[in-house]
Amino acid sequence: xxxxxxxxxxxxxxxxxxxxxxxxxxxxxxxxxxxxxxxxxxxxxxxxxxxxxxxxxxxxxxxxxxxxxxxxxxxxxxxxxxxxxxxxxxxxxxxxxxxxxxxxxxxxxxxxxxxxxxxxxxxxxxxxxxxxxxxxxxxxxxxxxxxxxxxxxxxxxxxxxxxxxxxxxxxxxxxxxxxxxxxxxxxxxxxxxxxxxxxxxxxxxxxxxxxxxxxxxxxxxxxxxxxxxxxxxxxxxxxxxxxxxxxxxxxxxxxxxxxxxxxxxxxxxxxxxxxxxxxxxxxxxxxxxx
Amino acid sequence: xxxxxxxxxxxxxxxxxxxxxxxxxxxxxxxxxxxxxxxxxxxxxxxxxxxxxxxxxxxxxxxxxxxxxxxxxxxxxxxxxxxxxxxxxxxxxxxxxxxxxxxxxxxxxxxxxxxxxxxxxxxxxxxxxxxxxxxxxxxxxxxxxxxxxxxxxxxxxxxxxxxxxxxxxxxxxxxxxxxxxxxxxxxxxxxxxxxxxxxxxxxxxxxxxxxxxxxxxxxxxxxxxxxxxxxxxxxxxxxxxxxxxxxxxxxxxxxxxxxxxxxxxxxxxxxxxxxxxxxxxxxxxxxxxxxxxxxxxxxxxxxxxxxxxxxxxxxxxxxxxxxxxxxxxxxxxxxxxxxxxxxxxxxxxxxxxxxxxxxxxxxxxxxxxxxxxxxxxxxxxxxxxxxxxxxxxxxxxxxxxxxxxxxxxxxxxxxxxxxxxxxx
Numbered sequence: 001x002x003x004x005x006x007x008x009x010x011x012x013x014x015x016x017x018x019x020x021x022x023x024x025x026x027x028x029x030x031x032x033x034x035x036x037x038x039x040x041x042x043x044x045x046x047x048x049x050x051x052x053x054x055x056x057x058x059x060x061x062x063x064x065x066x067x068x069x070x071x072x073x074x075x076x077x078x079x080x081x082x083x084x085x086x087x088x089x090x091x092x093x094x095x096x097x098x099x100x101x102x103x104x105x106x107x108x109x110x111x112x113x114x115x116x117x118x119x120x121x122x123x124x125x126x127x128x129x130x131x132x133x134x135x136x137x138x139x140x141x142x143x144x145x146x147x148x149x150x151x152x153x154x155x156x157x158x159x160x161x162x163x164x165x166x167x168x169x170x171x172x173x174x175x176x177x178x179x180x181x182x183x184x185x186x187x188x189x190x191x192x193x194x195x196x197x198x199x200x201x202x203x204x205x206x207x208x209x210x211x212x213x214x215x216x217x218x219x220x221x222x223x224x225x226x227x228x229x230x231x232x233x234x235x236x237x238x239x240x241x242x243x244x245x246x247x248x249x250x251x252x253x254x255x256x257x258x259x260x261x262x263x264x265x266x267x268x269x270x271x272x273x274x275x276x277x278x279x280x281x282x283x284x285x286x287x288x289x290x
Numbered sequence: 291x292x293x294x295x296x297x298x299x300x301x302x303x304x305x306x307x308x309x310x311x312x313x314x315x316x317x318x319x320x321x322x323x324x325x326x327x328x329x330x331x332x333x334x335x336x337x338x339x340x341x342x343x344x345x346x347x348x349x350x351x352x353x354x355x356x357x358x359x360x361x362x363x364x365x366x367x368x369x370x371x372x373x374x375x376x377x378x379x380x381x382x383x384x385x386x387x388x389x390x391x392x393x394x395x396x397x398x399x400x401x402x403x404x405x406x407x408x409x410x411x412x413x414x415x416x417x418x419x420x421x422x423x424x425x426x427x428x429x430x431x432x433x434x435x436x437x438x439x440x441x442x443x444x445x446x447x448x449x450x451x452x453x454x455x456x457x458x459x460x461x462x463x464x465x466x467x468x469x470x471x472x473x474x475x476x477x478x479x480x481x482x483x484x485x486x487x488x489x490x491x492x493x494x495x496x497x498x499x500x501x502x503x504x505x506x507x508x509x510x511x512x513x514x515x516x517x518x519x520x521x522x523x524x525x526x527x528x529x530x531x532x533x534x535x536x537x538x539x540x541x542x543x544x545x546x547x548x549x550x551x552x553x554x555x556x557x558x559x560x561x562x563x564x565x566x567x568x569x570x571x572x573x574x575x576x577x578x579x580x581x582x583x584x585x586x587x588x589x590x591x592x593x594x595x596x597x598x599x600x601x602x603x604x605x606x607x608x609x610x611x612x613x614x615x616x617x618x619x620x621x622x623x624x625x626x627x628x629x630x631x632x633x634x635x636x637x638x639x640x641x642x643x644x645x646x647x648x649x650x651x652x653x654x655x656x657x658x659x660x661x662x663x664x665x666x667x668x669x670x671x672x673x674x675x676x677x678x679x680x681x682x683x684x685x686x687x688x689x690x691x692x693x694x695x696x697x698x699x700x701x702x703x704x705x706x707x708x709x710x711x712x713x714x
Contacts, residue, residue, distance in 0.1 A: 006516065116335075122609060125563065141516075146512070215510075217564065217567070221338055253510075256509075258513075261513040265502055269508075
């Protein structure tokens with residue numbers, strides 16, 4: 001069944017999927033990879049972002065991507081508030097390991113149940129003129145439903161990369177991930193910096209939620225499909241490496257797409273996670289981890 | 291004098307005691323009569339199957355309200371005792387143990403779906419319970435437990451039921467299409483449906499050119515649809531769950547996959563929110579269904595049921611139209627209710643014997659149970675989405691958008707063939 005046409009299409013579809021996976025994983029890369037906080041509630045914020053987008057699209061006809069962008073400040077504040085509670089209840093007392101994990105599990109569960117109570121359990125979709133349409137270049141089809149999330153994902157990656165590398169707060173976040181004590185000696189408050197980082201991570205998840213609902217329908221429990229994928233991409237890319245997250249996401253996307261096209265879709269995720277295990281065996285810190 | 295003086299007192303005392311005893315007895319009797327008949331079940335109110343579990347629960351509550359308004363069963367009110375099984379089969383044994391041992395329910399029905407019925411079967415068999423199953427696919431195929439009855443109209447051969455009408459329609463087209471692509475999720479229902487489809491492909495002499503499955507959490511269906519397109523099939527049979535059905539259909543439009551016949555076993559395309567969102571993208575799809583608002587499907591009581599169901603569903607945020615599962619969940623309760631009333635008791639065996647021997651008139655039509663507790667004769671519909679315009683849900687309330695193509699006795703429209711003709 002092999003043909004160059006199929007191969008080109010599979011690679012392009014994989015690249016597009018990878019861009020979306022990167023958007024989904026950036027937040028957890030920041031929170032888990034840099035701050036070392038095992039926020040297992042991150043996928044719940046992804047779904048919360050998807051529902052916020054759904055409400056704006058359904059009630060006011062807002063474009064899903066625009067809605068996602070508009071909601072990022074709100075989710076930043078939510079993220080900052082969640083971190084403050086986490087800090088004062090667990091991290092400050094040195095009880096962040098197991099109890100902190102339970103705290104985030106609780107948030108995940110509460111958000112899921114709240115969404116079920118508010119919106120019911122029907123599948124929710126959004127409408128946009130570009131959903132279901134595609135363009136073709138030299139025999140390669142590109143679906144807008146994946147192209148736009150990919151572009152947004154790449155933009156998010158670039159913005160976060162620049163933020164972390166070029167701004168004061170970004171550098172402070174990098175510093176807090178390496179040595180909190182040294183940062184304190186420099187006169188910066190690590191808690192304040194981590195609050196900002198956590199807020200940015202949750203805002204990124206909410207925007208990724210807007211991309212998710214553009215691609216496929218969601219129910220409150222859709223978050224469970226993404227927990228494994230988000231953490232796997234972060235670990236594969238190397239904890240705390242934004243560029244690594246993008247490379248890992250694209251690697252997983254292209255692998256899934258190639259396997260789906262040529263070997264059978266059943267193999268796609270098994271092979272993707274096989275690659276993860278192989279990379280970790282050779283480079284335990286991930287592709288770009290230090 | 292003393293004697294005469296005392297007698298009235300003694301007789302008065304005896305009388306008072308007798309009256310007290312009678313009244314106390316009557317009181318006890320009244321209390322017993324007013325004790326509710328408890329019907330217990332677990333239901334998927336959260337988790338993956340809750341989009342169907344909640345509407346099923348609502349339908350059962352509507353039946354309970356209606357029956358209680360008429361005075362209940364055997365003169366006693368009916369109470370539903372239910373717990374959220376979280377769409378997790380592991381919770382089912384615990385839920386039913388609590389229902390039977392702690393809540394002391396008199397009767398049980400199953401939760402929604404094959405995976406949630408499977409763990410109930412050993413409990414039912416061990417305790418000799420009569421069980422009404424809500425949309426289980428072939429749960430009793432291996433056990434042959436005589437007191438299990440299943441309400442979806444899949445019939446005596448559940449594996450082939452979803453695909454039978456689809457391939458029968460394909461075989462009737464001129465010229466007869468030859469090649470088939472099969473695709474489905476790596477999960478229980480799609481796997482069973484695919485097994486049935488393979489059997490029917492052999493029976494009708496089609497040739498399989500693609501036969502693959504995909505993991506349930508697949509995010510992008512474009513590569514799969516493109517691989518199917520590369521094999522140039524005339525028929526594409528899909529056995530999928532709701533998010534996959536949407537993904538598959540969108541990808542088919544993006545990749546311009548246009549076989550002559552497309553659909554089959556796509557779960558979710560029957561749900562209100564998905565129908566509204568997908569709109570014209572549904573046109574041409576030939577898919578299984580259980581109830582549609584066509585003239586041939588208007589059984590006694592069904593319109594009254596929807597009059598009650600739809601406003602309550604809108605309030606509770608569950609499937610607004612409710613054509614897929616709710617009427618059948620209601621019908622299951624009708625069957626159980628009639629069995630209790632006619633056998634005049636709560637004896638599990640008598641109830642089961644009655645259900646096995648009786649043809650029931652329900653809001654989904656006549657039901658007679660046969661082998662393994664399935665419908666004696668299958669009635670899975672094959673409908674085609676036709677002339678769907680825009681995303682207005684109101685268009686699906688009347689006939690014409692999903693005419694029944696199969697079975698012949700319920701047929702209400704004609705197939706638009708090939709698929710591409712329905713897209714114009």
